[in-house]
Every structure is written in structure tokens, then in C-alpha cells.
Amino acid sequence: MPELPEVETTRRGIEPPLLGRRIESIVVRDPRLRWPVTDSVQAACGHEVTAVRRRAKYIIIEVGDGGLLLHLGMSGSVRILTEDEPPRKHDHFDILTREATLRYCDPRRFGSFSWCPRPFEAHPLLNGLGPEPLSEAFSGDHLYRRSRGRRAAVKNFIMDGRIVVGVGNIYASEALFMAGIHPSRAAGRVSAARYAALARAIQDVLGRAVRQGGTTLRDFSGAGGTPGYFAQELLVYDREGRPCLQCGTSITRRVIGQRSSFYCTSCQR
Template identity: 50%
Template sequence: MPELPEVETTRRGIHPYVEHNTIRSVTIRERRLRWPVSDELTTLSMALVHKLERRAKYLILHLPKGYIIIHLGMSGNLRVVENNTPIGKHDHVDLNMNDGKIIRYNDPRRFGSVLWVKDWESHSLFSKLGPEPLEASFNADYLHKQAKDKTTGIKQFIMDNKNVVGVGNIYANEALFLSGIHPKRPAGKLSKKRISKFVDHIKKTLETAITQGGTTLKDFVGGDGKPGYFQQQLKVYGRGGQPCTECKTTLKEIRLGQRSTVYCPKCQH
């Protein structure tokens, strides 16, 4: 599933072709995504995109009379293509730009969404989201306060979007390893010092992944159609049964919250 770095990579890739450009029209070939593609999109004509931003794993296009919200789901991607590019089997929605380019939404599994709303900030998708992990509001003081008295394991705690958005499974595994924290350690049992180190590694891990274009494990590609390369730097995710890069102990793989979790029994405690 595309996580925050992949979505941010996509935002940066399509930004030059979308922001301050005009959507001439929208073509919908398949409405049956996670939620039905909004009918209102077919009525858009010569709509200027004032801004393109990301909130959590959602991309939000600001238009004069509303907003387009795009979620990539499990396998979706947005690519910038020419208007004569052949249509693929899973190319479900096109934003036809006034300069002849197309922002094409492709989604083999159809778990993503393309929605039209009048006010995105009050929408139910966003009303209970925590802070962005790369913003100053996500810091040791905040996370230590949120974690106080919590018995939930730290990995599941940090992946809860009410506490912080966008720290998905891959990056939670990696940041916990770099911080030396066992994924099942109760969040409320971590000291302020360890929380501070963890916050730093979350930010650094996400920033590095964005710089590398995200992580391509199956079918993610950025807005330019290129894969991400962060998977070459993965320390634990996907490496269960292999030796730890630091101490050579065999990495252990377990399931937490129905997600694969890999950690080093020696380095993480």
C-alpha cells in the first residue's frame, strides 16, 4: 500500500502539472472504487487548481467551488501522461488538463477513491486525524503526553492515525529498529528520552524515503512513472529470518494488528 512517502512523492511529481493549471474536463471509466467516484466530477469544466496539498495519505486539489480528494488505496497511482497515451486496463479516471497533459489514476485493486467535496477540512475522513509527522507539532512532548498510561504496543500506537498520521507499517518497522525499541513495548512505558529518539527516527526515516522516491515493494510508481528506491535501505521490513545488519542476530517476524512486524530480538528492547 502506498504510504505517506509514496503519496508525498506522487504529490511532488504531479505538482508542476496541476497547481495553477486548469482542469479542462474529467473522464471516468470506472466508478466502482472503494467509494463510488463522485458524479460531480463529470461536470467540471475549465476549473483552475489553486493548490495541491497532502493530508495524511490523501491528495487534495483546491478548486474554485470545491475540492477533489484522491486516495491511492492499496495499489493506485497517479501518472502524468500525454493525451495520446493508450488507455490501460486499470486506468479508471483522467484529469484532462488544459495544456494537453493528463493526470491519470490507475488502480488494479480499486481500493482507492476519487471524490468531490465542498469542504474537505470538515469531512469525516479528516475530522479525527492526528498531526503530520514531519511538522513541528509532532514532537517528543506531544507523543509522550499521548502515550501516557497507554498499554497498547508502541508499533500499533504509532500506526493509529488519531495519534499521528502516515506512519505506516514499513516505516514504523524501520523507525523502531533504528530507535532500538521493541514493537510490543507498551507505549506508556517508554521514557521521554526514548520517545524523543523515536520521534527523530520517524522524521528521518520518512524524509529519507521521500528523497528516495518511496518504497516499491509491488506496484507503486511515482507521478513520473518511476519506482521508489527506499527498499534498498530497509533494515528490517521484509527481512524476517535474515541476519540483523547491526548484530547479525536472526531477525524475528511476527504479526501485530494483522500486519507483518520484523524486529531484532537483541537490538530492540
């Protein structure tokens, strides 16, 4: 469900109700996430939220001497409650302020929730991460330099968080199509010029999706998991057998690195 645009949309959605508010309590109903949720998250209680940031697909709810580190995994979502509501299946925990409650739901339990002391970058889950795709630190030149000598498929390469963060399965397919690069081409065999086009494509597609408020999480009432209206803008993803919008060739689906990949055999080389 959540790629970077959805995570950023979630961040923007929970920032107003949390920023400047004191965390009164954290109620863990079901600690079984990717890693068991421990009592260490209670360190945030009694503190005021000073910022709600995003790093890669993590959301960091900052308080005094640390932050709550949140990942939505494949199926995670949060909603903001302003009145009591009985928990549903897969509602794992609540973060309560006086005014509102953040409730986290994650059926597949690939998400995570943990306490992160400062400095955040030192946390094992955050250190070693590559640049943010929408930051100055990310460029075609960066991709080019990091890819020399690599034989892995370029699609896997750009989905590797140590190279660049936030490029998930959908947008990897989309960006490669926009740049005209075949997803299974060896990363080390893509020219600097084509990496420049790829970096632009990644920034363009992620930037547009963020500006549109993501897709499935536009509201926080727990929408259902299918692609929202951004799906209409997808050029190749989930379009197997349908005509390429550039040349009419039937779009191919193939598993690369255990993930479905969609591309045009004629436009992408």
C-alpha cells in the same frame, strides 16, 4: 505501495502539470473504488487548479471552492499522459486539462476519489487526523502524552492516524528498530526519552525517503509495485532471518495487529 514518501512524491510529480491549469473534464471509467466515485467530482470542472497539497496520505487538488480528494490505497498510482493512450485494466478515471491528463490506476480498489468542499479539515476523512510527522506539531512529547494508559502495541499506536499520520507498515518497523523499541511493547509503557528517540527516527526515515523521491513511484509511467531502491536502505523490513545490521541476531517477523512486523529481539526492548 504508497506510504507517505510515495504519496508526497506523487504530489510533487503531478503538481507541475496541474498547477494553474483549468480542469476541462473528468472521465470516470470505473467508479468502483473504496467508495463509489460520484458525480460530485464534476464540481471541479471548469476551474483552475490553485494548489496541489497533501494531508496524511491524501492528495488534495484544490480548485475554487473545494478540492478533489485522492487516496492511493494499497495499490493506487497515477501517471501523467501527454497524448492519447488507450486505458489499461484498472484505470479508473482521468482528470483532463488542455495540456495533460492525469490517469488513476488502482487494481485493488482500496483508493478513493471524491469532492471535498472547503474547509477541507471539516471533511469526515480528514477531521480528527493527527499531526503531520514532518511538522513542528509532531514530537516525542506528543507521542508520550497521547500514549499514557494505552495498552495497545506501540507499533499499532504510531500507525494510528489519529495519533500521527503517514506512518505506514514499513516505516513503523524501521523507526521502532532505529529507536530500539520492541514493536509489541505497550504504548503506555514507553518512556518520554524513548518516545523522543522514536519521533526523531520517524522524522529521519520519512524525511530521507521523501528527499530521495520515494521509491516505486519515482517516474509516473506505472512502475510495478515492488520496493524500489529504497529497499536497500531498509534495516529490518522484509529481512526475516537475515542478520541484524547492528548485532547480527536473526531478524524476527511476527504479525502484530494483522500486519507483518520485523524486528531484532536483541536490539529492541
